[in-house]
Amino acid sequence: MKSSQADRLVSIAKEYLWPAFARDASFFGRPVSMVSSGEGRHIIDIFGNRLLDPNSCGGAVPLGFNLPELMEAVSAQMKKIMNTTPSLFVPTEPLPLLAEKIASISPGNLKYTIFGSNGTDANDAAIKIARHYWKIMGKGSKYKVIHRYPGDYHGMSLSTASASGHNFRRAPFEPLMAGFIAFHSPYCYRCPYRMTYPECDLYCAEEFRQVIEFEDPSTIACFIGESTNTGLGIVPPPPGYMKKIRQLCDEYEILMITDEVITGFGKTGFWFECEKEGFVPDMITMGKGISWGCGPLAGTHVKDDIAQVFTGPNVLQHGYTFGGMGYLAAAGLAGIEYVEKHNLLARATEIGEIMSRELGAIKEKSKVIGDVRVNGVLAGVEFVKDKTTKERFADRAAVADLVVKVGIDNGVLLPCSTWYGDIIMLMVQLTMTDEELSQVFTAIERAAAEVEKKFL
Ligand SMILES: Cc1ncc(COP(=O)(O)O)c(C=O)c1O
Incomplete structure (x- = not known):
C-alpha cells in the first residue's frame, strides 16, 4: 500500500475507530497496528512490515493464515x-x-x-x-x-x-x-x-x-x-x-x-x-x-x-x-x-521439545530470563531483574517496549505482556517450521541481551 494511503487510513482510524484495548491514538504509530494481509505465519501491515507472528493472534490461528484447505x-x-x-x-x-x-x-x-x-x-x-x-x-x-x-x-x-x-x-x-x-x-x-x-x-x-x-x-x-x-x-x-x-x-x-x-x-x-x-x-x-x-x-x-x-x-x-x-x-x-x-499433534509435541531445549539454553545464559515454561506450542518466557530474588523490573512497560522493538528489528512480532511481569507469550502455529522457530529464538536472545544492557 502507498504510504499516503496508509497515512490516510491511520488518520481515519484515529478519528473513528475504537480498537480493542487501545483507544490511545499513539497505538496507530506502532508496526502491525493495522494489518493488510497474512501469509503463512507472517503478518503484513499497511506500512509494508512483514513480521513473523509466534503468538498466532493469541492462539486463534493455529494453522497460520490463509491455508488453502x-x-x-x-x-x-x-x-x-x-x-x-x-x-x-x-x-x-x-x-x-x-x-x-x-x-x-x-x-x-x-x-x-x-x-x-x-x-x-x-x-x-x-x-x-x-x-x-x-x-x-x-x-x-x-x-x-x-x-x-x-x-x-x-x-x-x-x-x-x-x-x-x-x-x-x-x-x-x-x-x-x-x-x-x-x-x-x-x-x-x-x-x-x-x-x-x-x-x-x-x-x-x-x-x-x-x-x-x-x-x-x-x-x-x-x-x-x-x-x-x-x-x-x-x-x-x-x-x-x-x-x-x-x-x-x-x-x-x-x-x-x-x-x-x-x-x-x-x-x-x-x-x-x-x-x-x-x-x-x-x-x-x-x-x-x-x-x-x-x-x-x-x-x-x-x-x-x-x-x-x-x-x-x-x-x-x-x-x-x-x-x-x-x-x-x-x-x-x-x-x-x-x-x-499432517500428524500435527506429534509436531506440537516436537515443537515443545525444541522450545524447551532452545529457550532453556537462552535462559541459562541470560541474566534477565528467570523462568521458561513450555507446554506443546505454548511457552512463557519470564523476565526478571534479579534471577535469585525473582524481582520484577520496575518499569514493565519500558522493558516490554524494548522487547517488542528488538523483535520487530529481527522480523518477529514478540508478544510481551506486562500483566504479571514481563512475559513473552508464545503460541506458535502447529505448522511453524524449524527455521522460523530459530528466528524466534534469535529475536528472544537478542531482546534479552538488550534488556540486560539497558535495564541492569
Ligand atoms: C483462556 C481464554 N478463555 C476465554 C477467552 C475469551 O475468548 P474470546 O476472546 O473469543 O471471547 C480467551 C481469550 O483470549 C482466553 O484466552
Missing part, C-alpha cells in the same frame, strides 16, 4: 449459504458433523456441543448450564462459581469477568456478579504459599477444598479454570493438580468446567489438554482454534449424561443468532482433517 472449505460452504439460516437456529450441514468430530476427539463421555461465537460465550454458556443443571436435579441452591486468580482469564462479559482472575479486567466494571469465589491458581515459580513441588503435596489444590468447605458445597454449582493458566503467562499446572481438582469436584458434587479456548485443538500435543493431564471435565469450553481462526465460532462441549437432562420443559434457554455458522464449522472440520493428515 481452510479457505476452500469456507468458500464452498459460503457459496451454499453465506449467512445464518432462515429459521434462526436451524443448523447447516457442517455443524452436526463438527459436533460429531469433536465428540470423537474429546475424552470420556463428553459428547454434545452447543455452539456460540466466541470463547466468552462458551464460558458463559457453561456457567449457565451448570446452574440450570442443578435446578433440574432438584439442587437449586447450588449456584456459586469457584474460579482462580491471578490470570485464568475466561472472557469479556460480566459473568466471565466475574469468573476471571485478571484483576485489571475486573476492577473498572465493579460491582461484578455475586456468587463468584476465587482461590489461588498454582504458579510454582512464584508459589503463593512459598512452597516447593513436590514437598508441597499440591497444597494449592487443597485450598480448593478449604474454599468449598467454607462456602458450603450445597451452594456451589461449578469450578471453572484452565489447566495451563495461559492468562497468567503460560503456567502449566504441577503434575497431578488437575486430577486433584477433579477428585474434589466429584467428592463435593461440583461440575468441572475447563476452559480450553487457548489450549484446545492440538496446542499441547493432544486435542485437548485435559487428556494430557489425565482427567475428564464435565464441560470443555472451546473457541479460537475451533474454526482455526477463520471466524467467530466457539463451543461448550458437555458430557452426555448432563446434556440428557435438558429436554422437554428443561430446554436450555440459550443460543445466539450467529452461534454456529456453517462456513466456520466447515473450516473446523477441514482444519482437524489437516492436523490428522
